[in-house]
Amino acid sequence: xxxxxxxxxxxxxxxxxxxFPQAKAAVEVASIGEATAAARGIVWxxxxxxxxxxxxxxxxxxxxxxxxxVVMAATPxxxxxxxxxxxxxxxxxxxKAVPAQLREIALVVEHGGLWVPPELMQRFVKLSLRVMxxxxxxxxxxxxxxxxxxxxxxxxxxxxxxxxxxxxxDITERTVKAHLSAIFEKMxxxxxxxxxxxxxxxxxxxxxx
Amino acid sequence: xxxxxxxxxxxxxxxxxxxFPQAKAAVEVASIGEATAAARGIVWxxxxxxxxxxxxxxxxxxxxxxxxxVVMAATPxxxxxxxxxxxxxxxxxxxKAVPAQLREIALVVEHGGLWVPPELMQRFVKLSLRVMxxxxxxxxxxxxxxxxxxxxxxxxxxxxxxxxxxxxxDITERTVKAHLSAIFEKMxxxxxxxxxxxxxxxxxxxxxx
DNA sequence: TCAGAACCTGTCCAAAGGTACAATGTACGG
DNA sequence: CCGTACATTGTACCTTTGGACAGGTTCTGA
Numbered sequence: 001x002x003x004x005x006x007x008x009x010x011x012x013x014x015x016x017x018x019x020f021p022q023a024k025a026a027v028e029v030a031s032i033g034e035a036t037a038a039a040r041g042i043v044w045x046x047x048x049x050x051x052x053x054x055x056x057x058x059x060x061x062x063x064x065x066x067x068x069x070v071v072m073a074a075t076p077x078x079x080x081x082x083x084x085x086x087x088x089x090x091x092x093x094x095x096k097a098v099p100a101q102l103r104e105i106a107l108v109v110e111h112g113g114l115w116v117p118p119e120l121m122q123r124f125v126k127l128s129l130r131v132m133x134x135x136x137x138x139x140x141x142x143x144x145x146x147x148x149x150x151x152x153x154x155x156x157x158x159x160x161x162x163x164x165x166x167x168x169x170d171i172t173e174r175t176v177k178a179h180l181s182a183i184f185e186k187m188x189x190x191x192x193x194x195x196x197x198x199x200x201x202x203x204x205x206x207x208x209x
Numbered sequence: 210x211x212x213x214x215x216x217x218x219x220x221x222x223x224x225x226x227x228x229f230p231q232a233k234a235a236v237e238v239a240s241i242g243e244a245t246a247a248a249r250g251i252v253w254x255x256x257x258x259x260x261x262x263x264x265x266x267x268x269x270x271x272x273x274x275x276x277x278x279v280v281m282a283a284t285p286x287x288x289x290x291x292x293x294x295x296x297x298x299x300x301x302x303x304x305k306a307v308p309a310q311l312r313e314i315a316l317v318v319e320h321g322g323l324w325v326p327p328e329l330m331q332r333f334v335k336l337s338l339r340v341m342x343x344x345x346x347x348x349x350x351x352x353x354x355x356x357x358x359x360x361x362x363x364x365x366x367x368x369x370x371x372x373x374x375x376x377x378x379d380i381t382e383r384t385v386k387a388h389l390s391a392i393f394e395k396m397x398x399x400x401x402x403x404x405x406x407x408x409x410x411x412x413x414x415x416x417x418x
Numbered sequence: 419t420c421a422g423a424a425c426c427t428g429t430c431c432a433a434a435g436g437t438a439c440a441a442t443g444t445a446c447g448g
Numbered sequence: 449c450c451g452t453a454c455a456t457t458g459t460a461c462c463t464t465t466g467g468a469c470a471g472g473t474t475c476t477g478a
Contacts, residue, residue, distance in 0.1 A: 370434075370435090371434070372434085386435075386436065386437085389436075
C-alpha cells in the first residue's frame with residue numbers, strides 16, 4: 001500500500017524510506033488538502049511543527065479524503081491523542097517511531113484498526129466506559145431505582161432543576177424531591193451534583209477520598 | 210501465529226479452519242482458564258451461548274494469561290462491546306464473521322491493535338473525549354478561567370460542596386461563591402450541577418434543548 | 419383481603435447555593 | 449503613576465434544595 005508522509009522538515013525521510021521503501025514524502029504543510037487528495041494509501045501527518053490550534057483542523061482536513069490518517073507527534077500525550085483521534089485520525093504515534101513500529105502501525109491501520117500506544121489504548125477503553133449510554137453492568141445501584149426514580153435521576157444527570165423535572169414529568173416539585181431523597185439513599189450520594197456525576201459514571205470527591 | 214477458538218458448539222469450526230488452516234478449537238467452556246493457559250497466540254472466545262452475567266468474567270479469565278482475546282458475539286451491540294473490551298479483550302466481532310474478516314482482525318490484534326466494528330470505533334473515540342482528564346482543546350471556555358477559578362471548577366467537577374472547596378483552598382466560602390459566579394458566567398452554565406457536567410464534557414439539559 | 423410497594427402530595431423548616439452591592443489589597447504593564 | 453485584572457472578603461437577600469412529618473391513592477402478590 002502507498003505511504004504518504006506529510007512533513008514540514010523532511011529530516012526523517014530516511015527513516016521512513018527504511019520502513020517503507022516506496023514511501024513518498026510531501027514537504028509542504030500549506031496544502032494538506034491537495035497532498036492527501038491524491039493519496040491512495042495511508043497518510044502520515046507530522047504535526048510536530050504545527051501550532052496547537054491548527055492541529056485538529058489539519059488532521060480533519062487530511063482525513064476528509066477517506067484515506068486513513070496517522071498522526072505523528074513530537075511529544076505524544078493523552079490529551080492530544082484523544083483530540084486528534086476525534087478529528088478523524090486512526091493512528092497516533094511518535095514522529096521518531098522506529099521503522100519496525102511504523103510497519104506495525106501500517107498493518108493495523110490498513111486493516112481497519114486503530115493504533116495508539118498501548119498505554120493509551122487501555123485508557124481509551126476505560127474512559128469510554130464512563131459514558132456508556134447503557135450503563136448496564138456498571139451501576140448495580142441503578143437497578144434498585146424504580147421506573148419513576150430513574151426518570152428523575154436521568155433528568156438530574158442532564159442538569160435539570162427540580163422545577164424543570166416537575167414540569168417534564170408533570171408532577172409537583174414536592175414529588176420530585178421525594179423521588180430524589182429515595183434516589184440519594186439508594187445510590188449512596190449526598191446531593192444532586194454527585195448524583196449527576198454518578199449517573200455519568202464519574203467518580204466523586206467523597207468516593208475517591 | 211497460533212489461533213485458539215473456544216466455543217461451546219463447534220458449528221463454525223469449518224469456517225475458522227478456512228480462515229486459519231492451523232486453527233485449534235477447544236469445545237469446552239467450563240475451563241476457559243485451562244484452555245487459554247496453554248495458548249500462545251490469539252484466543253477467540255465465542256460468547257454466543259453464554260449467560261449475560263458470566264460474559265465479562267469469562268473474558269477476564271481468558272485475558273488473564275496475557276494472550277490477546279477476541280470476543281465473538283452472536284448479536285454484537287455497543288453496550289456489550291464496551292463492557293467486554295473493558296474486561297480485557299482486544300477485539301469484538303460477530304461469531305459468524307467471514308474468514309477474510311477474521312484474518313484482518315488477527316492481523317490488527319497481532320500487532321497490538323484493537324479491533325471493533327468500524328461504527329463502534331467511532332463511538333469509542335467520541336465517547337472517550339467526553340471524559341478526557343485534560344479537556345485541552347475541547348472546552349475553549351476553560352481557557353478563560355483564571356488559575357483560581359479553575360481550581361474551584363475542578364473541585365465542583367468532582368462533586369465538592371462550597372464548604373469543602375473553601376477548606377481545600379483555604380479561603381472563605383464567600384470567596385468560593387465569588388469564583389463560582391465568575392465561572393458560571395464564563396462557562397455559560399447556570400449552576401454547579403451544569404458546571405460539574407460541563408467540566409466532564411457532558412452535554413446538559415439546556416445545552417441540548 | 420391485606421400488606422407492601424410505588425407513586426403522589428401537602429406544610430414547615432433549615433441548610434446550601436447564588437446574586438447584588440461594595441470594598442480592600444496586590445501585581446503588572448503602559 | 450495609573451488603570452486593569454485578579455483574589456479576597458463582608459453584608460444582605462433571595463432561591464433552591466433537601467429533610468422531617470404526615471398523609472393520600474393504586475396496584476399487585478401472598
